[in-house]
Amino acid sequence: MSKVQKSNKETKKQPALSKKEKKAAKDVKKHSKDTMQPFMVPKD
Known part of the structure; x- marks a missing residue:
């Protein structure tokens, strides 16, 4: 009989x-x- 390897x-x-x-x-x-720069809104 041959051995069977079972993993x-x-x-x-x-x-x-x-x-x-x-x-x-x-x-x-x-x-x-790089493309998304912070948006700065000038205050009046």
């Missing part, structure tokens, strides 16, 4: 975002800060 390991989960997607999201976040 109880869970399979690795696939990442929600790939490395490229993460980098793109980070860049968008970074640039959104």
